[in-house]
Amino acid sequence: xxPLITLEGVNKYYGDYHALRDIDLTIxxxxxxxxxxxxxxxxTTLLRTIAGFETVSDGLVAIGGKDMAGVPANLxxxxxxxxxxxxxxxxxxxxxxxxGLRKRPDIDKRTAVTEALSMVGLAGYEKRAAHALSGGxxxxxxxxxxxxxxxxxxxxxxxxxxLDKKMREQMQVELIKLQRHVGITFILVTHDQEEALVMSxxxxxxxxxxxxxxxxxxxxxxxxxxxxxxxxxxKMNFLEADVQPAAEGYDLRVAGLGAVSVAAAQAPEPxxxxxxxxxxxxxxxxxxxxxxxxxxxxxxxxxxxVVYYGDMTYxxxxxxxxxxxxxxxxxxxxxxxxxxxxAPTRVVWDPRALVLFDRNG
Amino acid sequence: MTSTEGGRGLLMVxxxxxxxxxxxxxxxxxxxxxxxxxxxxxxVDTTFxxxxxxxxxxxxxxxxxxxRSLFVAGCVTVVTVILAFPVAYFVSFHxxxxxxxxxxxxxxxxxxTSYLIRVFLWKVILGYNGVVNTGLINIGLxxxxxxxxxxxxxxxxxTLAHAFAPFAIxxxxxxxxxxxxxxxxxxxxxxESRAMTFFRVTLPLAMPGVVAAVLIVFIPTIGDYVxxxxxxxxGGKLIANMIQTxxxxxxxAPLGAALAIVAMVSVSAISLAFVLLNRRWLKGxx
Amino acid sequence: xxxxxxxxxxxxxxxxPIALLPIFAFNDATIIAFPxxxxxxxxxxxxxxxxxxxxxxxxxxxxxxxxSLLSTLLGICAARAGAMYRFPMKAGIMGFIMLPLVxxxxxxxxxxxxxxxxxxxxGLSNWTIIAAHVLICTPFSIAILNxxxxxxxxxxxxxxxxxxESRFSAFRLxxxxxxxxxxxxxMLIAFTISLxxxxxxxxxxxxxxxxxxxxxxLLRFPQSLPVVMALGTILVALSIILLSxxxxxxxxxxxxxxxxxxxxxx
Numbered sequence: 001x002x003p004l005i006t007l008e009g010v011n012k013y014y015g016d017y018h019a020l021r022d023i024d025l026t027i028x029x030x031x032x033x034x035x036x037x038x039x040x041x042x043x044t045t046l047l048r049t050i051a052g053f054e055t056v057s058d059g060l061v062a063i064g065g066k067d068m069a070g071v072p073a074n075l076x077x078x079x080x081x082x083x084x085x086x087x088x089x090x091x092x093x094x095x096x097x098x099x100g101l102r103k104r105p106d107i108d109k110r111t112a113v114t115e116a117l118s119m120v121g122l123a124g125y126e127k128r129a130a131h132a133l134s135g136g137x138x139x140x141x142x143x144x145x146x147x148x149x150x151x152x153x154x155x156x157x158x159x160x161x162x163l164d165k166k167m168r169e170q171m172q173v174e175l176i177k178l179q180r181h182v183g184i185t186f187i188l189v190t191h192d193q194e195e196a197l198v199m200s201x202x203x204x205x206x207x208x209x210x211x212x213x214x215x216x217x218x219x220x221x222x223x224x225x226x227x228x229x230x231x232x233x234x235k236m237n238f239l240e241a242d243v244q245p246a247a248e249g250y251d252l253r254v255a256g257l258g259a260v261s262v263a264a265a266q267a268p269e270p271x272x273x274x275x276x277x278x279x280x281x282x283x284x285x286x287x288x289x290x291x292x293x294x295x296x297x298x299x300x301x302x303x304x305x306v307v308y309y310g311d312m313t314y315x316x317x318x319x320x321x322x323x324x325x326x327x328x329x330x331x332x333x334x335x336x337x338x339x340x341x342x343a344p345t346r347v348v349w350d351p352r353a354l355v356l357f358d359r360n361g
Numbered sequence: 362m363t364s365t366e367g368g369r370g371l372l373m374v375x376x377x378x379x380x381x382x383x384x385x386x387x388x389x390x391x392x393x394x395x396x397x398x399x400x401x402x403x404x405v406d407t408t409f410x411x412x413x414x415x416x417x418x419x420x421x422x423x424x425x426x427x428x429r430s431l432f433v434a435g436c437v438t439v440v441t442v443i444l445a446f447p448v449a450y451f452v453s454f455h456x457x458x459x460x461x462x463x464x465x466x467x468x469x470x471x472x473x474t475s476y477l478i479r480v481f482l483w484k485v486i487l488g489y490n491g492v493v494n495t496g497l498i499n500i501g502l503x504x505x506x507x508x509x510x511x512x513x514x515x516x517x518x519x520t521l522a523h524a525f526a527p528f529a530i531x532x533x534x535x536x537x538x539x540x541x542x543x544x545x546x547x548x549x550x551x552x553e554s555r556a557m558t559f560f561r562v563t564l565p566l567a568m569p570g571v572v573a574a575v576l577i578v579f580i581p582t583i584g585d586y587v588x589x590x591x592x593x594x595x596g597g598k599l600i601a602n603m604i605q606t607x608x609x610x611x612x613x614a615p616l617g618a619a620l621a622i623v624a625m626v627s628v629s630a631i632s633l634a635f636v637l638l639n640r641r642w643l644k645g646x647x
Numbered sequence: 648x649x650x651x652x653x654x655x656x657x658x659x660x661x662x663x664p665i666a667l668l669p670i671f672a673f674n675d676a677t678i679i680a681f682p683x684x685x686x687x688x689x690x691x692x693x694x695x696x697x698x699x700x701x702x703x704x705x706x707x708x709x710x711x712x713x714x715s716l717l718s719t720l721l722g723i724c725a726a727r728a729g730a731m732y733r734f735p736m737k738a739g740i741m742g743f744i745m746l747p748l749v750x751x752x753x754x755x756x757x758x759x760x761x762x763x764x765x766x767x768x769x770g771l772s773n774w775t776i777i778a779a780h781v782l783i784c785t786p787f788s789i790a791i792l793n794x795x796x797x798x799x800x801x802x803x804x805x806x807x808x809x810x811x812e813s814r815f816s817a818f819r820l821x822x823x824x825x826x827x828x829x830x831x832x833x834m835l836i837a838f839t840i841s842l843x844x845x846x847x848x849x850x851x852x853x854x855x856x857x858x859x860x861x862x863x864x865l866l867r868f869p870q871s872l873p874v875v876m877a878l879g880t881i882l883v884a885l886s887i888i889l890l891s892x893x894x895x896x897x898x899x900x901x902x903x904x905x906x907x908x909x910x911x912x913x
Contacts, residue, residue, distance in 0.1 A: 365735070367732070369730075369734075370728050370732025370733060371734045372734075373724055373727055373728035373731075374724060374725055374729070376720075376724045377724050377785055378719040378740055378743070378744060379744055380721055380781070380782070380785070381747075381785075384759065385750075385755075386743075387762065388753075388755075388758035388761065388762045391761050391864060392757060392761055392767075395761050395765070396671065403845065444657065445653070446765065446846075447650060447657075448654050450650065450653045451650040451653070453656070466890075466891075466894050467658065468891075470887060470890060473881045473886050473890055473909050474842075474882065474883045474887070475844055475859070475879055475886070476844075476881035477842050477843075477862050478694055478862065478876075479664045480873070482665070482667050482668065483664055484662075485667060485671070485679050485680070486667070486766065491680065491681075492663075492667065495680075495681040517666065523661065523664070526657075575823070577748075577749055580749045580751060581683045581750075581752065582751075583753075584751020584752045585751075585753070585846065585889040586753060587845060587863075600753070600864075603758060604753055604755065608757055608760065608850065609850070614757075614765060617757060618757065618761065621754055621757050625751070625754055626753070626794060629731070
């Protein structure tokens, strides 16, 4: 991966408020990169810093090896799709898309606009008035308007948050295809973890102005670095554990589950001392129904809550020695009943699915 | 300076701010200064003195004028706001959304048309041979023209209530528009009648608008000398007429300045007291 | 239903004076009273031959045009600052600029009179009136322009800058066209207010009066009242036309910015 954007020691203050804290980040050419985090975590500030709408208080922002300090937004090789789309309401679709070509006489407007519009699936919409567009169409116009300038980087600020669920899922797929088609770097800001997981090559999860973890989707999901990341991405059950270092990993005594050994790789960050927490994703746990057998580990429990979702059933199951019931996701397959609240059951678990964290980390 | 948002904002706001400082703050300071000086025939004596204020306090004519002015302004305010409220309520609650701005437009138009001529026409309406009297005689309700409707305080109040009507309607309308309609449904759902819903929900929520309407009518009314001059007759003159006389006829600017200060301070004090009395309605809104 | 009746009666009350204007303007009698005595257009004709009136109208037009330009310019600065930036003491500064809206006009008049005549020792002229009119019209301009600027998506200008425009050309290409209806509405309103304003103009006009000051002089002479009625009729017609244009533009601006109309000017 050839690096395109480099951020080194970037800090941003608004008065006393520390919005970005020591951000170090490299984003590669042609990468689909996401900034993910809860609102107020600094992800939009970081995006606007790359775009040139915010100046950094401290640190380096470079694009294509060039320091961007003092370079205003209009002279940067980046283009942005705004959260509100910022479609100019007094211009037609074609005029909106051609807006940035005013200072580019080398490009033939008509062909470029036609191309850009057909690329986003809006061929023939040139003459439409901007205010007569639907939400999805506005977003496509915003995309065409940004991509027509052939930027090195396309910045997307929560581009799907204004769309309904169905439209959002459709646009996720289209954005991935579009990014592969144009081949440039996309940087997506989102608070929706599913959206980030589905679309990105790599994801930076941000909390309170810091990057909590930077990894690809699978690593983030399976090996979150700490409980904060684990809780933000998907669901996870946490159980306290006593930790003993062993030859090739750790020997654990997990509350409610008992003694077990895990590989060193199952602790994304090394655990010092004996206070640990293990995490288990709900879908790595199973209930053992009558007539089924397993070679896996088993623990007795009692159903505390049942939520039926159609394709899935979510159970809360109480096990001995643990205060909080375990969250378990079961696929609804033929012949598998939905248990009632209060029913005794057995929970199947696999030591390989455990993730180990330092309790104080 | 221009690199931060605050700096850019200040730079942007500086032309109107400097203008207002130069043409409002400085002149207001000047008038205050002047009120402590005295007119010595053609020249102004710049020795600091409270003589102007002493004269205002001692001569009953000024006190009487001020009292009458505040009374008239108070009456105008009460009449205007009470008459305006139902209109604002009607437009906000009973007019189709797309027609509202047309109604507001209709209400504001008379306000923008020549003030002097409008005042004069009230004279035509209320005069001895005016529209009201001719009309009432023609339908046989009275035999002699009514005389208590012109050249007195009543005429001043009617004319001013007319002049300030849109000023009262608009703030109340804005406050009513802001009321979430589901609050009214909630009140009725909780067992209140429509009338009680109005008194327990609508009116309290409209109070910021009512307070704004009161201030925006009460304060400028003090500064009008046209209506009392044309409509008030001998007994209907107000403090603004006296200020005007001191400045333009008697050439006693310092005394006029002191009168202006006294008028402004009284109005501000009353307005402030009014806002404080109503502060429980204004909390967390506006 | 009764509310509607009440509102209609109220509107009749509001319109009663101006409705009388054309009646007396075309009435063939010097006394402004009923009964009427037949139609005439001679009062309009008399206006054309009155030299003093022409000068007054010229003065007023000059003052109104300058006022509308200057107060709109100041209004744009204030409305843009108010809608798009956070800055220290914002509420206080904006409140101070809006203060003339509630200040008794006579206070503005006498305080400026003192400064101009007694302190600066300058003569009174059309420019002293313009200075005062700009002060009282700017808050109205701001109120109108606020609507235009606040409806503007702040990322709109950023989008233009992102697409290669400088800060200034982003304003020119995006913001200006979107707020243009508001700007024109503001100019028309300021023009109307200035053209009509008497209380301040009476204090600050020099040797050559403005139109309202001239009318004030006429009101004392019963024989000139029908001409005042004719003049008033023309002024009212003009005001209504200008205000209608302002209102249509304001609405078009709202529609263009894609927002729903919430109501009138203020």
